[in-house]
Amino acid sequence: MIYNSALVLSILISGSWCLVTKDLKFPEWFKFGAASAAYQVEGAWNVSDKGENIWDRLLHKRPEVAVGGANGDVACDSYHLWRRDIEMAEELGLDVYRFSISWTRLLPNGFANYISEDGKRYYNNLIDGLLEKGIEPVVTIYHFDLPQIFQDLGGWANPLISDWFADYARVVFTLYADRVKTWITINEPFATCDMGYDLQHGPYISDKKIGKYLCNKYSLISHAKAYRIYDEEFRPKYKGKLSLAQIFIWYDPATPEDAELTDLMLEYWEGRYSYPIFSKEGGWPPNIEKYLADKAKKEGYPYPRLPPFTAEEIELVRGTHDYYALNHYSSRLIRKARPGEKIGVYPYFGAEELGVQIENDPSFEIAGLDC
Ligand SMILES: *[C@@H]1O[C@H](CO)[C@@H](O)[C@H](O)[C@H]1NC(C)=O
Numbered sequence: 001m002i003y004n005s006a007l008v009l010s011i012l013i014s015g016s017w018c019l020v021t022k023d024l025k026f027p028e029w030f031k032f033g034a035a036s037a038a039y040q041v042e043g044a045w046n047v048s049d050k051g052e053n054i055w056d057r058l059l060h061k062r063p064e065v066a067v068g069g070a071n072g073d074v075a076c077d078s079y080h081l082w083r084r085d086i087e088m089a090e091e092l093g094l095d096v097y098r099f100s101i102s103w104t105r106l107l108p109n110g111f112a113n114y115i116s117e118d119g120k121r122y123y124n125n126l127i128d129g130l131l132e133k134g135i136e137p138v139v140t141i142y143h144f145d146l147p148q149i150f151q152d153l154g155g156w157a158n159p160l161i162s163d164w165f166a167d168y169a170r171v172v173f174t175l176y177a178d179r180v181k182t183w184i185t186i187n188e189p190f191a192t193c194d195m196g197y198d199l200q201h202g203p204y205i206s207d208k209k210i211g212k213y214l215c216n217k218y219s220l221i222s223h224a225k226a227y228r229i230y231d232e233e234f235r236p237k238y239k240g241k242l243s244l245a246q247i248f249i250w251y252d253p254a255t256p257e258d259a260e261l262t263d264l265m266l267e268y269w270e271g272r273y274s275y276p277i278f279s280k281e282g283g284w285p286p287n288i289e290k291y292l293a294d295k296a297k298k299e300g301y302p303y304p305r306l307p308p309f310t311a312e313e314i315e316l317v318r319g320t321h322d323y324y325a326l327n328h329y330s331s332r333l334i335r336k337a338r339p340g341e342k343i344g345v346y347p348y349f350g351a352e353e354l355g356v357q358i359e360n361d362p363s364f365e366i367a368g369l370d371c
Helices: 005-021 054-061 078-092 117-132 161-176 189-195 211-238 256-278 286-298 311-317
Strands: 033-035 096-100 136-142 182-187 241-253 325-336 356-359
Touching: 078 117, 096 182, 117 136, 117 161, 136 161, 161 211, 182 189, 182 211, 189 211, 189 241, 189 256, 211 241, 211 256, 211 311, 241 256, 256 286, 256 311, 256 325
Parallel strands: 033 096, 096 136, 136 182, 182 241, 241 325
Antiparallel strands: 325 356
């Protein structure tokens, strides 16, 4: 399934209509926006000198993994129809439009040795077109579409990815930071790592014991290097804001006895991607780090499966934020799993690792997005 934050924003916007009909008003300062991701809207997957990314490869090779064999070859064709898309954003009355840059459209080789002129021009046009209409561009540097060349070298599980990403981010800042003031480095690394290494998302790998935790660590280090580059080389001149966008599923305990396990589940989902950046002391959330290290030891691994940060890495990542960004999808109840019990409702990521059962609260209303 293609799991995307753009959907969530549109749900939020339609949700707001319910509030308006009850005579509740958003404050003046509230900004309405819509969001997209490059692979989701651009199409033009093989025009000009664009390189292949992991979603191009996945949905060409394994069309059965997307509903109805859909892919992003053409999508909304926003690569060609961007002028009309900006008009529609204006017609909707949007204050902001969030979009992502396709890494291989800008850097066809993935590496920063060659910048595509067509790629450069496309995003310049889009940014300038939005600004002309008074719509603020919010730019995601990475939204799921890794260059295939890097996936072939291990992708986000390879420690070198943090330098490749930092080089790419520097190119993006150099080209666009004069006009773009709000940045998201990486969208939902949980989706890439936890779901992508559990056959639910690109890169569509089955390696939830090791690969996903390497991806977890190196995506955070990648974010941090990009943040530090902005801080040192661009912030003094442009004064923008950066963060990364977190996936957010809230968990409540099914019974009071499940409170501790629920905290652990929240550390697992939200904490692994937030605590290293946002906490005062940095590093992995202590309870989940200990839980996973003890478990790996019991399983006979010579190392924790969640790779520890060095002291230097903790400092590199700690504090690399100017705001907190979250995409909230849904909420669930947590209780201890009974022996032999089948894992419960989606999204079940982490349930097996933590020995928990996931349930819907029957009193929750089911929204259109829920699955
Ligand atoms: C680009 O991809 C389309 C399929 O989406 C294909 O029909 C077309 O031949 C390709 N063009 C080039 C130049 O490879």
